[in-house]
Amino acid sequence: MKYLCLIYGVEANLATCSNEEMGKMILDYEAFARGIVQTGQYVAGEALQPTSTATTVRVRDGKTTVTDGPFAETKEQLGGFYMVEAADLNDAIQIASRIPGARFGSVEVRPVMDIHSPA
Amino acid sequence: MSADGNHVAREVERIHREDSRRILATLVRLLGDWDLAEEALQEAFAEALSCWPRDGIPTHPRSWLVSAGRFRMIDKIRRDGRFERLPEGFEDLLAAPADDPAPEGADLPDDRLRMVFTCCHPALSPEARIALTLREVCGLATEEIAAAFLVSPATVAQRIVRAKAKIRDARIPFQVPEGADLRERLDAVLLVVYLVFNEGYHASRGAELLRTDLVAEALRLGELLVELLPRGEVKSLLALMLFHDSRRRARVDDAGDLVLLDEQDRALWDPESVQRGQELVDSAFASGEVGPYSLQAAIACLHATAPSSEATDWPQIAGLYQVLRRTSPSPVVDLNAAVAEGMAWGPSRGLARIESLLGEGALADYALAHSARASFLERLGRIEEARAAWTAALDSVGEAGAQRRFLERRIARLG
Numbered sequence: 433m434k435y436l437c438l439i440y441g442v443e444a445n446l447a448t449c450s451n452e453e454m455g456k457m458i459l460d461y462e463a464f465a466r467g468i469v470q471t472g473q474y475v476a477g478e479a480l481q482p483t484s485t486a487t488t489v490r491v492r493d494g495k496t497t498v499t500d501g502p503f504a505e506t507k508e509q510l511g512g513f514y515m516v517e518a519a520d521l522n523d524a525i526q527i528a529s530r531i532p533g534a535r536f537g538s539v540e541v542r543p544v545m546d547i548h549s550p551a
Numbered sequence: 552m553s554a555d556g557n558h559v560a561r562e563v564e565r566i567h568r569e570d571s572r573r574i575l576a577t578l579v580r581l582l583g584d585w586d587l588a589e590e591a592l593q594e595a596f597a598e599a600l601s602c603w604p605r606d607g608i609p610t611h612p613r614s615w616l617v618s619a620g621r622f623r624m625i626d627k628i629r630r631d632g633r634f635e636r637l638p639e640g641f642e643d644l645l646a647a648p649a650d651d652p653a654p655e656g657a658d659l660p661d662d663r664l665r666m667v668f669t670c671c672h673p674a675l676s677p678e679a680r681i682a683l684t685l686r687e688v689c690g691l692a693t694e695e696i697a698a699a700f701l702v703s704p705a706t707v708a709q710r711i712v713r714a715k716a717k718i719r720d721a722r723i724p725f726q727v728p729e730g731a732d733l734r735e736r737l738d739a740v741l742l743v744v745y746l747v748f749n750e751g752y753h754a755s756r757g758a759e760l761l762r763t764d765l766v767a768e769a770l771r772l773g774e775l776l777v778e779l780l781p782r783g784e785v786k787s788l789l790a791l792m793l794f795h796d797s798r799r800r801a802r803v804d805d806a807g808d809l810v811l812l813d814e815q816d817r818a819l820w821d822p823e824s825v826q827r828g829q830e831l832v833d834s835a836f837a838s839g840e841v842g843p844y845s846l847q848a849a850i851a852c853l854h855a856t857a858p859s860s861e862a863t864d865w866p867q868i869a870g871l872y873q874v875l876r877r878t879s880p881s882p883v884v885d886l887n888a889a890v891a892e893g894m895a896w897g898p899s900r901g902l903a904r905i906e907s908l909l910g911e912g913a914l915a916d917y918a919l920a921h922s923a924r925a926s927f928l929e930r931l932g933r934i935e936e937a938r939a940a941w942t943a944a945l946d947s948v949g950e951a952g953a954q955r956r957f958l959e960r961r962i963a964r965l966g
Binding site for chain 1: 674720721722723724726728732
């Protein structure tokens with residue numbers, strides 16, 4: 433079963449990170465990703481540009497409106513994600529707990545809907 | 552119905568009452584789907600009612616019911632063509648032999664433990680964990696749970712439906728965690744049991760009589776866990792609940808008012824609960840696995856076995872609270888530590904510690920902190936300050952009830 437792990441953190445903290453801290457973080461992420469690739473649990477994963485680059489798009493009555501910024505202001509912002517293959521929620525929680533960002537921010541674990549089975 | 556038929560019906564009713572939760576747990580594991588398992592359980596008992604008067608009660612009724620439920624569901628799934636709902640491993644289930652040779656008992660305990668861990672999974676909301684555990688493990692009706700927690704049956708039903716949907720959709724596994732996960736998950740399980748107990752025991756809201764059932768359910772859950780997972784913390788939680796419950800008859804007077812520990816008639820304490828609690832604490836400490844419940848149970852044990860408040864080993868209690876403050880710090884533990892120090896080394900010391908805690912602010916709205924302060928002031932003969940402290944306690948108690956009446960009585964007693 434696939435789970436999407438959404439990695440949230442305080443963006444402002446990232447901006448004040450030293451080069452050394454940033455380097456360590458990148459190494460930690462590389463080690464984590466290598467681990468789940470090896471176990472066959474990796475499906476996809478990306479880091480995102482900060483929310484200052486975000487654009488929100490809505491279509492109402494056929495009219496498209498485009499606004500600057502994320503759809504909602506939150507204390508922690510979405511910074512990246514992994515899609516993983518896990519046996520069950522316990523397995524997915526185990527993977528999520530090893531994502532480096534979980535130590536600073538939070539990781540939301542969401543099961544991916546299987547559109548072939550009835551809701 | 553014949554005399555024999557009556558006998559069978561009574562027996563089916565007894566098995567339903569005593570064993571339906573165990574059978575359900577096994578069916579959930581076998582069918583991999585909660586709703587299917589519930590349906591299978593009902594079908595199995597219906598089948599027993601029609602077959603047993605004719606064929607006699609089987610040697611292993613529980614195994615019979617598990618098999619019957621399982622095969623009725625397989626038939627149903629085939630008939631309805633609900634193949635899209637087939638759980639994983641269903642082929643194995645179809646291939647399993649028709650007469651389940653599993654001996655009575657050998658198949659079941661693990662399934663009940665799986666059920667407990669699934670119901671108490673931290674990915675469910677605390678309210679949902681409690682409702683689900685009482686419903687699925689204890690077999691309480693939705694209406695009973697609603698009455699005990701003073702919410703509407705619709706609210707409880709909705710909590711249970713949502714929790715089951717999350718179990719299914721997020722795939723919360725039906726398993727007992729292993730290794731390092733077990734300790735963390737066990738904490739979540741023990742907390743649910745203790746919350747159920749406290750809700751019944753303290754009964755700060757609503758009609759008290761209704762709620763003693765929760766105490767009985769929590770004790771039953773505690774016994775079940777000790778039977779299934781006899782670890783130090785599990786035994787200690789049961790011991791702790793037994794010590795509290797041993798004072799049931801002494802802690803409330805004829806008028807339904809609370810009686811403080813030091814004023815209770817110790818002859819009313821239930822010696823059997825105390826003795827069983829003591830054995831459990833001894834065995835927990837012998838296992839070498841000491842956690843927050845072991846420390847609290849050890850403290851409760853010293854209270855329960857003391858001949859009087861004065862003859863209580865307060866210095867040891869104060870020492871245990873110091874350990875508890877390090878391992879599981881909380882403002883309430885700080886308060887209890889301060890009270891124990893006051894009892895061990897004099898009211899001035901206790902008063903100073905409580906006033907410093909109140910100064911830190913965390914306990915300002917906590918009635919028991921003001922009560923403890925009032926009590927020490929009274930013992931020091933500072934009556935007017937005591938009156939003000941009892942009044943502050945009264946102001947922190949919201950609703951009417953036993954606690955409020957107790958405080959009013961203490962103020963009146965000052966004259």
